[in-house]
Amino acid sequence: MDKLQQSRQTRRFLAVTVFFTLVLLGIVARLYFLQVVKGSYYAGVAEDNRLRIISTAAPRGEIRDRNGVVLATDIPSFDIVVTTYDLENADQELGVVAAMTGVKLQTLKDTVDKAGVGPFTPITVARNVSKSAALKLAEREPDLPGVQLVMSTKRSYPLGSLAAHVLGYTGEIGGTELQLLRADGYVMKDTIGKDGIELQYESLLRGEKSQKLIEVDAGGKAVKTLQENPAAPGKSIILTIDARLQKTCEELLGDNQGAAIMMDPRNGDLLALASAPTFDPNKFISGVSSEDWKSWSAKGSLFDRAIAGSFPPASTFKVVTGTAGLETHTVTDRSIIYCGGGLTVGGRLFKCWIWPGGHGNEDIYKAYADSCDTYFWTVARLVGIESLDTYARKFGLDKPTGIDLPGETTGFYPTPQWKLGKFKEPWYEGDTMNMGIGQGYVLETPVRNISIFSSIAMNGTLWRPHLLKASVDPVTKVETQTTPVVQDTLGISTATLTTVKKGLNLVSKTGGMTRIQVGDIEICAKTGTAETGTPNLYHTWLVAFAPMENPEVAVLLMYENSPYERSTSMAPLVHTMLQQYFDLYGGKNGIN
Amino acid sequence: MKSHRLPLIFIISVLLLLGFGLATFYAASLAERYTLGHFGSFYSYFQKTLLLLGLSLTIAVMLQFVNYRFFRYLTIPAYVIQTGLLVAVLFIGSGMYGSRRWIPLVGSFGLQPSELQKVVIILVVAFILTLPEKKLATRLKILLVIAAVVPSVLLVEKEPDLGSASLLLGISVIMLVHFRLTGRQLLILGLVLVLAAGGVWLGLRPYQRTRIETFLNPQADPLGDGYNVIQSIVATGSGGIWGRGIKGSTQAPLSFVPVQYADFVFSLVGELFGFAGSALLVLLFVMLLWSTFLVFRSLTDDFARYIVVGIGSMWFLQAAVNMGMTIGLSPVTGIPLPFISYGGSSLLTQVAAASIVVSVYRTRDELRF
DSSP states (O other), rough: OOOHHHHHHHHHHHHHHHHHHHHHHHHHHHIIIIIIISHHHHHHHHOOOEEEEEOOOOOOEEEEOOOOOOEEEEEEEEEEEEEEGGOOSSSHHHHHHOOOOOOOOOOOOOHTTOOSTTTTTTTEEEEEHHHHHHHHHHHHHHSSTEEEEEEEEEEEETTTTHHHHHEEEEEOOOHHHHHHGGGGGGTTTOEEEEEEEHHTTTHHOOOEHHHHHHEEEEESSSEEEEEEEOBBOEHHHHHSHHHHHHHHHHHHTTTSEEEEEEOOOOOOOOEEEEEEOOTTTTHHHOOOOOHHHHHHHHHHSSSSSSOOOOOGGGGGHHHHHHHHHHHHHHHSSTTEEEEEEEEEEEEEEEOTTTTTTOOEOOHHHHHHHHTTTHHHHOOOOOOOOHHHHHHHHTTTTOOOOOOTTTTTTOBBOOOOOOOOOOSSSSOHHHHHHHTTTTTTOBBBBBHHHHHHHHHHHHTTEOOOOEEEEEEEEEOOOOOOOOOOOEEEEEEEEEEEHHHHHHHHHHHHSSSSGGGOOOOGGOOEEEEEEEOSTTTTTTTEEEEEESSSOOOEEEEEEEEEEESSGGGGGHHHHHHHHHHHHHTTTTTTSSOO | SSSSSOOOOHHHHHHHHHHHHHHHHHHHHHHHHHHHOOOOHHHHHHHHHHHHHHHHHHHHHTTTTGGGGGGGHHHHHHHHHHHHHHHHHHHHBSSSOOOBBBBSTTTTOOOOOHHHHHHHHHHHHHHHHTSOTOOHHHHHHHHHHHHHHHHHHHHHHHHOOOOOOOOOHHHHHHHHSSOOOOOOHHHHHHHHHHHHHHHHHHOOOOOHHHHHHHHHGGGGGGTTTHHHHHHHHHHHHTTTTTOOOOHHOOTTTTTTTTTTTTTHHHHHHHHHHHHHHHHHHHHHHHHHHHHHHHHHOOOOOOHHHHHHHHHHHHHHHHHHHHHHHHHHSEEEEHHHHTTTTSHHHHHHHHHHHHHHHHHHTTTTTOOOO
């Protein structure tokens, strides 16, 4: 660049530097205004009058059943908050709070120390204090500057333990959760869903906290509110559950271990989803006593057997074996297999359950009705383990159903490779036969089992089982309906499924099973009795759907370590479930 | 001419600024001890700054052994590496408040590539503008500058760090102003920038729009960003003429103002040292800029002149935007105050930039090679 060009450039940078200087002098002028002219005003603001942000939790959304019965709601309660700046004698004052509420002094101090907020932000130190403690504290409040009793809400489950595993419960946010969720605006002592629907739909149920910017005087009393953003309550949730059917299911389970499910196969709506033994989620809100905790742990009360328990499906699995036989054309509905009470394979006698009797000549319909082991052993042998695995996968045994609850597990189906890896043993023909009648290594969750029967009812379409029917905006009252989702289509011919259904229909008309009948409705059903390893102790299943032609409802009842030796004894119980369904909804052109 | 004279006023300005920063953190940690009864986080910032300063000055001295002309050869590799880091930070970066600005290194130390990128962009623009005349026409050079700067701006904006992104753009524009542009070309450049600003506004994230709106009207959102600005103004104003000192300062130790060790450090100065202290700090920056101009005036090499223009603009823009934000004159951004704000990448970058200016001055009359 030439000299001339350079001197022009120098003039430009000189002008730019002069401009820079003027801007910076402008900042000095502003500083003069703030610090010299208005200095004493701001010193006063800093010293005496404080701006504080007070935020209050928003009401959590309600959970209701499909007919509007309230299953979970917020009720008024009292919290204690501390503003550290206003405390005059922190130890003494927190000591009084500790004595009144029964919370340890050290716990209170820790909560205050670890809150990580400025000294003017109130910190919630105790939630849901008892009425008597609240009254006592209200009297002493004038002597305790910086300690305040504030109105708040707490979660309540008005129907107690009803649908406890579905609803889950709420609790105080934990340390790890807080770290993960701080960005979403959670702070210490916040309430958060811990399990069930409360956890699954936390983001819907949780509202937006209210925020208030207030100016307080030297004594910490609010002088005026400068700005207020009202709380936005959480969305309400409408479940697919019918509380009446749910109650019936839970009563049938009683004190036993087991699960009961009712589902609309046409869309996957779960009308009832029960697991026993159960618990009262209200106890989580007030604080679980150690006795309750011990008893729950001993009985496994918190464990949701309906979605997380895996059990041998026993004879209910024969729908898979039969389908495999028909689809591979290994048998037809006219094939006859003779049951002489057992089958000798590899030098070992496999005894049909009727042994030492025999079922005689069986076609597939009669084989379902009699639950003849010999028939399905033979089919399993002829089909072979590979085909059996293929059909187990088609029915989804290798997948979770996708139900909208946390903690669903996948059942299990064995393969020769798995057995070789696990036991260093080859796969025997006996293993295939065992699997064919749902014994041995194969395991299913109850929700998977009812899904299998639902998909048979719907000629191969499986609607994803779900609990969320709709969410309701608390302000506009606008309902957002859940759109049912097709989870799977089996790819199995209607002819085959029709044959299986006819077989299942015959089940409901045979022997003790006739006690399942509801009026003249055609019912399809299948029992299962699984060995547990303990003599005379069984897991028993009964799965059914009805009506056969236009199915409206699928039901499942399962006892772990059943009080019954024979699953057919459950027929009257499942009859109760079906009867109540048809009393409430039957013939009403379906439910929506 | 002798080639080893030092630009004394310039070096004194830089050292005074660094000393001012240390003094501020030390005073804040004493105030903290006075109010809380024990040393708190400000003391650890003081200690870490001392450590980082030692490291930065060592690097600054080492840079003196490199003739700045050699940077011509480093420019393109540095640009490629830095761009790589800017891409990497989007994937492996960590940061506060939902952004990804740091590449984690050892322990709590991390690298903030967008800081170093400022110096690299200055070198790149200087490099392009001083390519041999015969090879490139004026217009082509401008297009090349745009092609080099825009990807970095977009990458930094993606972190998201709108402040640093605008800074990169601002530095480049001021450097272009010193290129042989006619009045008409300057006008067109200005028009393009206005249009770009409109486009950026439409593409802003909601919180960024809020920040700019808050700046235009702080009372609009007194619970969010406005709250920070209001508290920052209260803290600054409360300092009065002489400051509230170690025993009187409450806003800092009680953590009223957010990130006072970094972005809002100027309010700390205001509260502790009052108008006397804050005005002195502003005047130190004025002194820095004029001594930078003096260095510029004595240079004959165009590459060196552009580098100095770029570095001077960087200091001015950062100082003006940062201090302006603290007293409600400019929007809230994460731009640190040069030499003062706590932060390793920032301190290292600023001291390295100062060292480059010294190096340029010392070797100004050597022959080109």
